[in-house]
Amino acid sequence: MTNKERIAGNVAGYVDDRTGAAKWLKKNLTKVFPDHWSFMLGEIALYSFIILLLSGTFLTFWFDPSQRDVIYNGSYAPLSHVQMSAAYASTLHISFDVRGGLLMRQIHHWAALIFMTAIVVHLLRVFFTGAFRKPREFNWLIGVGLLTLGIVEGFLGYSLPDDLLSGTGIRIAEAIIQAIPVVGSYLSFFAFGGPFPGHVFIPRIYMVHILLLPGIFLALITIHLMLVWYQKHTQYPGPGRTEKNVVGYPLMPVYMAKAGGFFFIVFGVTAFLGGVASINPIWLYGPYTPGQISAGSQPDWYMGWLDGLVRMSPPIETHAFGHTISWNILIPGLIIPGILFTGMALYPFIESWITGDKREHHLLDRPRNVPNRTALGIMSLTFMLISLINGGNDIIATHFHLTINGIMWFTRIGLFTIPPIAFVITKRICLSLQRADRDLVLHGRETGRLVMTPAGEFIEVHEPISAAKAWTLTQHLQDPALAIENVDEHGVRNPAGIKGRIRARWSVANAEQIPAATVTERKELEDGHH
Amino acid sequence: MNHEFEKFSDPGLPEHVHRNADVDPIAEKRAEQQVAILFVLSALGTILLIGSYIFIKPSSFIYLPVLGDTNTQQLLLGVGMAMSLFFIGMGAVQWARKLMSDTEVIAERHEFRSPDEDRADFVATVKEQAALADVGRRTLIKRSLGLALGLAGLSPLILLRDLGPLPKKEFDTTDWKKGTRLVTDPGDRPIKPSDLEVGAVAQVLPELSGGTVRSLENIGKDAVLLIRLRPEEFNLDTERLSWTHEGIIAFSKICSHMGCAVALYEQQTKHLLCPCHQSTFDVTRAAKVIFGPAARPLPQLAITIDADGYLVAQQPFTEPVGPSFWERSS
Structure with missing residues (x-):
C-alpha cells in the first residue's frame, strides 16, 4: 500500500466511524445516469443558479440597497453631481469604480437570463417527453414552483438598481397591486410604505431577492435533485x-x-458573455x-409575455357603486397568468385522468407518439410567443417599419386564432411522422440506388433497417381510448355526464394513433414482393 | 388493434465498440495531451485575469469592431475568467469522453409502491397510534386546538400592519390647488404663455411653497404635460375649452392605465403615446383614448394666468390621477 492510499484509507475510516457512510457511498458513487444531450438542460439551470449565488454575493459587498438621496460624485462624468438614490449610485460605483465590478454585474444578469431560459427549455423537454408522468409528478410541481419564483426573483433583481427603466417596471407592478379589488390600495401602501415610490421598497425587495427567495430556491432545488436521485433518471427508449x-x-468517474x-x-460561457x-x-x-x-x-424576456398581454388588453373598466374594477389590468396581469400556471401545474394529473393511466413510466415518449400532448404543448407555446411578440411591439415596429397598431391588432386576433391552428398542424405532423416511422420499418431505408430490372423497369433499392432501429420505432405503448359509459344499464343518460363527456372526448382524441408496424406486416409485404 | 400481430422484439444492448484511444496507444497518448493542453489554456486564462487586474488602468478604453468602445480592463478580466473556467470544463469533459470507461452499465429499477402488507401495516400503525392518543374521540381538544392554531396564524398578519400607513385619501389628491403656479421641470421657473410656441411641449410641476422639498412621491402624482396648439385645433366642450389658455392645454403626465410617464408626443397627429403599453390619447379631444389598453382619458388640469401673467391652475384636478384603484368612483 502506498503512503497516499494509507492516508486516504485513514480519512475514509475516520469519516465512516462517525457516520457509517461507506455503504451508502459505495452504492451511490457508481449510480448509473443515462446519457443524452437534453438531460443537460436542467443542469444548465442548476449551474447558473450557483453562478448567481457566487456573483450575487460579490455584488452585495458594494451594493447599497437604500433609496436615500445622494449626490453622485464617482468617476462616471455624465452623471456627476446628479441627485439619485444610494442604490443607483452604488450600482454606478460597482460598474465604474470596482475592478471587475461591471463584469460581475453583467455575469449576474446574463446568468439570470440563462437560468430562466434553461428552466423553460428544461420544462419543455420534460413536457414533450412525458417525463412528468407517474412517479415524477412531485418534481413537476416543484419545477413549476421554481419557474414562477424565478420570474419574481428576476424581476426583483433587475428592479434593484433603481434606474429609470427598472423604476418604470416597479411603477407597473405597483399599478397591478393597486388594481386588486377591495384591498389593492391597502396592499400598495403596505408594500411601498406609503405613496409610490417611497423610500422602503428597494430595501425590502433586496431582502427578498438575496435571502428569502434564494433560500426557498435552495430548498426546492435540493428536493428536486434528491427526487431525481432517488427515483433514478428517465431514459429514452x-x-x-x-x-x-x-x-x-x-x-464516478464519468459523470x-x-x-x-x-x-x-x-x-x-457566462463569464465570456459578461465580458x-x-x-x-x-x-x-x-x-x-x-x-x-x-x-x-x-x-427582461421572461416578463415580456406578461407585458405583451397587458399591452393587447382591450380598454375595459367597470365603474359601479362608487368602485372601480380594472379588467384591463386584472385579466392580463393576474387572471390569465393564474389560469396558465395552474393549468401547467395540474397537467400531469389531468392527463392521467384523461388516459386512465396509473402505471409508472421511466421510458420517455418520443413527442410524435403522443400527438395530442405535443399539439397541446405547441399550442400553449404559440400563445406565449404571440404574447411575447406583442411585448416587444414598439421595438418590432421601429425595426421592421410596421405600425404598433397593426402589430397590436395582429396579436389581439392571433392570440385566439393561431394557437388552435398550431394545435391542428402539430397533431397532423405528429401523425405523419408516425406514418413515416411505420413506412420506414415496413419498407426499409431508401438507398437512392436505382436498379433496372431485366424487364426494363426501374426500381429503387430499399435496405431493411437494423433490428435496434425497428425496435426503437415500434416499442411505444398504444393504449386505446377509455371506454366511458355515459348511459346507464336502463339506457338513461348519466346526469353527471358533462365531466364524463369531456373525459371521453379527450380520451378519444388522445388515443388517435397510427398503428405501429409489426413483424407480421413486414413479412406479408416482403412475401408479396418476391 | 394489433394484438394478433407479432411485434418487434427488443434486440438488447448493442455490442460495445471500442474507441480509438482504447485500442491504439498513440491515440491514447494524443488524447492525454489534448486534455493537458486544455488545462494549460485554463491556467493561461487565470494569468491573463490576474495580469489585467494589476497592470491595466481601470479607465482605459479600446475600440473593437461590433462591440464599440469597451473598457479594456473589464473586457480582459472577462476573457481571462472565461478562459480560466471554460477550459477546465473542456479538459474534464474531454478526459471523460476519451479516456474514462465508456462501457454502458445497466442498473435495475424497482417499483416505488410498497408491498401490500407494508401498506396495510402502515395504516394499521397510524390507526393504532392515533387510538392511543384517542384522537378520534377528543372533539373538545380538537376544536380548541383548531381555534388556537387558526388564531396563532393571524399574528404574522397583525405584525405586518406597520409596513405602511393606510391610504386614506392619498390616491385622490395632488399638490395642485387653485392658483398654484406651473413651474418647469427641471428648473422650477414659472412659465408665461409666450414661453411656449405652438406645437411645443413642456413638463411642469406645481410651484413649491418656500422651504419645502419636492419628493418623488409628489412628482409621481403632480407631473403635468403642457402642450400648445392653435386654439381652433381643439375639439372640446365649452367647459374643457375654458380649462385651456391661449391654446395651451394641460394633462396629468401619469398614465391612467399603469402610471407610466406619458412622454411621447406626436406633433403631426397631436397624439400622446405612453411608451409602456402604447395607450394613445388624442390631445385635441381632451386626451380621449384612441388606442391601447388605457380605459380613461388623462385627467385635464384647468389652467389660466395670474395677475403677473404666469400660468396657474384654476382649480385642483377634478378626478384622481394615475392608475385605477378600487375606491375610485368614476
Missing part, C-alpha cells in the same frame, strides 16, 4: 432500455467529470423619477 432498468454511465466539467463550461456583451447599461438610463421615461421600455 432504445434497444436494451426498459421500464425496469437504467442504462448509462456510473457517477463527476462530465457534470463537473460542464459546470465550468457554463460558467466560462464582451453589454447588458442593462443602467448608466445610460439615469436615476428613476416618476415624471420621466425612456422610449422602448422593455422588461
Whole structure:
C-alpha cells in the first residue's frame, strides 16, 4: 500500500466511524445516469443558479440597497453631481469604480437570463417527453414552483438598481397591486410604505431577492435533485432500455467529470458573455423619477409575455357603486397568468385522468407518439410567443417599419386564432411522422440506388433497417381510448355526464394513433414482393 | 388493434465498440495531451485575469469592431475568467469522453409502491397510534386546538400592519390647488404663455411653497404635460375649452392605465403615446383614448394666468390621477 492510499484509507475510516457512510457511498458513487444531450438542460439551470449565488454575493459587498438621496460624485462624468438614490449610485460605483465590478454585474444578469431560459427549455423537454408522468409528478410541481419564483426573483433583481427603466417596471407592478379589488390600495401602501415610490421598497425587495427567495430556491432545488436521485433518471427508449432498468454511465468517474466539467463550461460561457456583451447599461438610463421615461421600455424576456398581454388588453373598466374594477389590468396581469400556471401545474394529473393511466413510466415518449400532448404543448407555446411578440411591439415596429397598431391588432386576433391552428398542424405532423416511422420499418431505408430490372423497369433499392432501429420505432405503448359509459344499464343518460363527456372526448382524441408496424406486416409485404 | 400481430422484439444492448484511444496507444497518448493542453489554456486564462487586474488602468478604453468602445480592463478580466473556467470544463469533459470507461452499465429499477402488507401495516400503525392518543374521540381538544392554531396564524398578519400607513385619501389628491403656479421641470421657473410656441411641449410641476422639498412621491402624482396648439385645433366642450389658455392645454403626465410617464408626443397627429403599453390619447379631444389598453382619458388640469401673467391652475384636478384603484368612483 502506498503512503497516499494509507492516508486516504485513514480519512475514509475516520469519516465512516462517525457516520457509517461507506455503504451508502459505495452504492451511490457508481449510480448509473443515462446519457443524452437534453438531460443537460436542467443542469444548465442548476449551474447558473450557483453562478448567481457566487456573483450575487460579490455584488452585495458594494451594493447599497437604500433609496436615500445622494449626490453622485464617482468617476462616471455624465452623471456627476446628479441627485439619485444610494442604490443607483452604488450600482454606478460597482460598474465604474470596482475592478471587475461591471463584469460581475453583467455575469449576474446574463446568468439570470440563462437560468430562466434553461428552466423553460428544461420544462419543455420534460413536457414533450412525458417525463412528468407517474412517479415524477412531485418534481413537476416543484419545477413549476421554481419557474414562477424565478420570474419574481428576476424581476426583483433587475428592479434593484433603481434606474429609470427598472423604476418604470416597479411603477407597473405597483399599478397591478393597486388594481386588486377591495384591498389593492391597502396592499400598495403596505408594500411601498406609503405613496409610490417611497423610500422602503428597494430595501425590502433586496431582502427578498438575496435571502428569502434564494433560500426557498435552495430548498426546492435540493428536493428536486434528491427526487431525481432517488427515483433514478428517465431514459429514452432504445434497444436494451426498459421500464425496469437504467442504462448509462456510473457517477464516478464519468459523470463527476462530465457534470463537473460542464459546470465550468457554463460558467466560462457566462463569464465570456459578461465580458464582451453589454447588458442593462443602467448608466445610460439615469436615476428613476416618476415624471420621466425612456422610449422602448422593455422588461427582461421572461416578463415580456406578461407585458405583451397587458399591452393587447382591450380598454375595459367597470365603474359601479362608487368602485372601480380594472379588467384591463386584472385579466392580463393576474387572471390569465393564474389560469396558465395552474393549468401547467395540474397537467400531469389531468392527463392521467384523461388516459386512465396509473402505471409508472421511466421510458420517455418520443413527442410524435403522443400527438395530442405535443399539439397541446405547441399550442400553449404559440400563445406565449404571440404574447411575447406583442411585448416587444414598439421595438418590432421601429425595426421592421410596421405600425404598433397593426402589430397590436395582429396579436389581439392571433392570440385566439393561431394557437388552435398550431394545435391542428402539430397533431397532423405528429401523425405523419408516425406514418413515416411505420413506412420506414415496413419498407426499409431508401438507398437512392436505382436498379433496372431485366424487364426494363426501374426500381429503387430499399435496405431493411437494423433490428435496434425497428425496435426503437415500434416499442411505444398504444393504449386505446377509455371506454366511458355515459348511459346507464336502463339506457338513461348519466346526469353527471358533462365531466364524463369531456373525459371521453379527450380520451378519444388522445388515443388517435397510427398503428405501429409489426413483424407480421413486414413479412406479408416482403412475401408479396418476391 | 394489433394484438394478433407479432411485434418487434427488443434486440438488447448493442455490442460495445471500442474507441480509438482504447485500442491504439498513440491515440491514447494524443488524447492525454489534448486534455493537458486544455488545462494549460485554463491556467493561461487565470494569468491573463490576474495580469489585467494589476497592470491595466481601470479607465482605459479600446475600440473593437461590433462591440464599440469597451473598457479594456473589464473586457480582459472577462476573457481571462472565461478562459480560466471554460477550459477546465473542456479538459474534464474531454478526459471523460476519451479516456474514462465508456462501457454502458445497466442498473435495475424497482417499483416505488410498497408491498401490500407494508401498506396495510402502515395504516394499521397510524390507526393504532392515533387510538392511543384517542384522537378520534377528543372533539373538545380538537376544536380548541383548531381555534388556537387558526388564531396563532393571524399574528404574522397583525405584525405586518406597520409596513405602511393606510391610504386614506392619498390616491385622490395632488399638490395642485387653485392658483398654484406651473413651474418647469427641471428648473422650477414659472412659465408665461409666450414661453411656449405652438406645437411645443413642456413638463411642469406645481410651484413649491418656500422651504419645502419636492419628493418623488409628489412628482409621481403632480407631473403635468403642457402642450400648445392653435386654439381652433381643439375639439372640446365649452367647459374643457375654458380649462385651456391661449391654446395651451394641460394633462396629468401619469398614465391612467399603469402610471407610466406619458412622454411621447406626436406633433403631426397631436397624439400622446405612453411608451409602456402604447395607450394613445388624442390631445385635441381632451386626451380621449384612441388606442391601447388605457380605459380613461388623462385627467385635464384647468389652467389660466395670474395677475403677473404666469400660468396657474384654476382649480385642483377634478378626478384622481394615475392608475385605477378600487375606491375610485368614476
